[in-house]
Amino acid sequence: MPEDRIVAGRYRLHDRIGAGGMGSVWRATDQELGRVVALKRSHAGDNGQIRREARIGAGLHHPNVITTFDVVSDGEDRWLVLEFLPSRSLATVVETGGPLSPDAAASVGAQIAGALAAMHERGIVHQDIKPDNILVTEDGTAKLTDLGIARWAEVTITSSGHPGGTPGFVAPEVADGYAPEASADVFSLGATLYAAVEGHSPWGTGADGPYAQLRRAAEGTVDATSRAGVLEPVLAELLGKDPAVRPTARGAKTLLEEITGESSSLVPLPTPRRRSRRSRVLAGIVGVALIAVIALVAVLVSRNSDSTAAGPPATADLLGNERTADPCSLFERSALVRFGIQVYEEPVDGEFNTCRLIIKETQDNSDLVGVKIELARAPKYPVAKHVPGELGPVQYDEQRDDMCKRTIPLPDGKEVVIVSYLFPNNRSAPLCGIADAASSPAYLKLVDARQKGQIPRRAVAFPGDSFANITTCDLLRSDELAPVVGRHDDGESTFGDWSCEWDGPQANVEIRAFRDWQPDADEQIEKIRLGAREAEVESHTAGPGAGERDECEIQIIGRKYEQNTVVNDDWQEEIGVSVKPDVKGAMNREKLCGIAKDLAKRVADRLR
Structure with a gap:
């Protein structure tokens, strides 16, 4: 481009002072005001980039930001007029x-x-x-x-x-x-x-x-x-x-x-006069950012407290008794209200070590997003290296189209896991934004718990006939499992002893205690009886994926109860007994489910 060209009848170009992948910058003279300016032009012509940058720059008047003066058109090009800084x-x-x-x-x-x-x-x-x-x-x-x-x-x-x-x-x-x-x-x-x-x-x-x-x-x-x-x-x-x-x-x-050793006051930017709908959305974003800031301050205070003698010592066991620790206490519903028209607490669904919130995005009940907080023991293979005695930073774990996961490592190696996910009829939602919004206040509460001793206990104890009072590893003996899994194994339990797994060269057996809604009368479910207990049969044939395994699970029905929630009113507790052969196709469904039924019958006989 020739020097001394006049742009928009006003700006005389002198020399190009910068260039990059997006555009070029020229030193120029504003002939009307007699001042030196910088002119920026996009390599792609008038593709919207210059206008976008102009609109943002027009809202910035700060001593440490290059000032935007104007945006002008010249033929097919659009130029940004900027402050020229000898630098x-x-x-x-x-x-x-x-x-x-x-x-x-x-x-x-x-x-x-x-x-x-x-x-x-x-x-x-x-x-x-x-x-x-x-x-x-x-x-x-x-x-x-x-x-x-x-x-x-x-x-x-x-x-x-x-x-x-x-x-x-x-x-x-x-x-x-x-x-x-x-x-x-x-x-x-x-x-x-x-x-x-x-x-x-x-x-x-x-x-x-x-x-x-x-x-x-x-x-x-x-x-x-x-x-x-x-x-x-x-x-x-x-x-x-x-x-x-x-x-x-x-x-x-x-x-x-x-x-x-120098300090200067923070120079604010001008605030817009009107508050549009988009501005209200922005306020929500800033609100979430403030939650993260509060969490950061708490972390810094916690670090300082750990290094001083004043105040109570920080505890490493933040969860305490696993069966009384309340995962619902780590939720802050107000942090999630911007994602829908209503947020419901649903503490009665899933495993006993979890608590769930339901976000209703619209009036249509099909637009639902779930957010789950789970308390877990230390994993065999953690995603990141854990520093014993320290509350770790939030880890950015698995993300798929239908879920997003965050993990907070605790000082003793246990974890708090936050998962946001879509309900089956929902097609999209900002799942990682939701998971992050739930993680920040949870982290803040864990920092507070580290000074106070533990997270809060459950407000209401489990009923006496609840499967939550069962120790799952006690429901099957090693000699009963050895012919199935291929070796004697005492089993490995998870948080609260609410599930137990036996793994061997022939098969994997798992027992888990959980809550689920009662099936509708017209659902096609295979129902059986195991002594005095009702049970349901679910089987799954492995797909082509490398990690897929055939499975049959017998779900033994326990306590039934009513609790009104956004997704269901009628609930039941279950003990699931599942068998997964180590090799795909090693057993047909009849043989696989026959083994699972035999093990489930032994479990049912030992239940109260």
């Missing part, structure tokens, strides 16, 4: 002058954290914090630029709908496919400061390509620093793998100013 990018500063001192990096970081704090409090997420997008003047002033992929409640994020970011500075959860939130900006700020003092991103130099960096980012393991000095503990906070326990941008600003 170099932080990337250029490090490339030409070498890594910064920890104090210098902290000064830059504190200024950018202040800008991010103001943006986040307006619901704006930058999504691409990196050294190339931070401009630094000769006197050390730092300003944030490039809002090309920023997200705001009133602006579509990108034409493709994909979250943005740069591989070397992206947060682990974003590399793992989650949409960037304010906490991802904080991580990227930490990654930027890491690069400023170490000379390369926390995900490596990029010599092996961006995909290698993305793989490292998804794993979330950051190399130890060698030059960070006093900045190292702050970087450790900003670069935490779990977004729920990272500091906010406001908190990051405070931490960085403690290093520089």
Whole structure:
């Protein structure tokens, strides 16, 4: 593009001062006002990117953000008119002058954290914090630029709908496919400061390509620093793998100013006059963010309490007696109300170590989402390494189209598992957003319980005739199981002793106690009698998947009772006795269910 070209009859181009994958930036003169400005043009022409960036920039007036003056059209192009700042990018500063001192990096970081704090409090997420997008003047002033992929409640994020970011500075959860939130900006700020003092991103130099960096980012393991000095503990906070326990941008600003010894007031952004429906949605998002902030403060207080002699000692056993620990006490229904028109508690469904809430998204009862909190013993193969004695960060576990799972490791190795899932007739819901909204207050309550001793006990004890009072491993003897599983095995119990599993070279046998709704009269269910007990038969033939196994389960019916809930009123307790051969097709259904019925008959005879 020729220099001295006049854009929109007003702006004379001089020299190109920057270029990237999305667009180019030129130094220009505003001939009407006689001032130097920067003009940005998208490589893709008028594809909506410039207008989107202009709308976001128009709402930002902050001393550490490049100001947006105007957006103009010239032929088929649309140009963004920006403040011109005589400066170099932080990337250029490090490339030409070498890594910064920890104090210098902290000064830059504190200024950018202040800008991010103001943006986040307006619901704006930058999504691409990196050294190339931070401009630094000769006197050390730092300003944030490039809002090309920023997200705001009133602006579509990108034409493709994909979250943005740069591989070397992206947060682990974003590399793992989650949409960037304010906490991802904080991580990227930490990654930027890491690069400023170490000379390369926390995900490596990029010599092996961006995909290698993305793989490292998804794993979330950051190399130890060698030059960070006093900045190292702050970087450790900003670069935490779990977004729920990272500091906010406001908190990051405070931490960085403690290093520089300078403090400046937080400059708020202008607040819109009107409050639209979209603004109310934004308020809900900020509300959830505040829950996470409260959880973070509690975590920091907990850490401090653990290291001082004052106050009661923190306990490692947060659940106490497994049969009286109340999983429902970890729910905070108010954190979930924004996801539907009503939230119902349904504590009578499923295993005895679980509590469930039902979110009704619309008036139609088919649009239901379940959220389950489960108390569990330490797993054989934990997802992440557990540090004994510490309440671990929320772990981002399994995610499918129909469910999303979060896990909180407890100091003694046990776990609190939060799962959100779709009911059969529901097609879609923000499942991971729901799981995260349930996880934050649960974490806060666990931090509180660590100081008080334990989570609350169940308000009402199980009735005397409840299967919850049974120890499942006592219902079958090793000699009775050996011919089925292929060896003598004492069984392995789970939380509350409400299930027990025997595994051998021939088959797997499991007994579990749980609650379920009573079947409708017209349901096609095979019903049998085992002595004085009613029972139902369910069988499953393995599919083609590698982990699939044939199964037959006999469900022994126990106590029946009524309790009004959104999905059902009539309930029953059951003991399930299941048999799974180790090899697909090793037994036909008749033989498999015959073995299961024989074991179930022995169990029924031992029940009260």
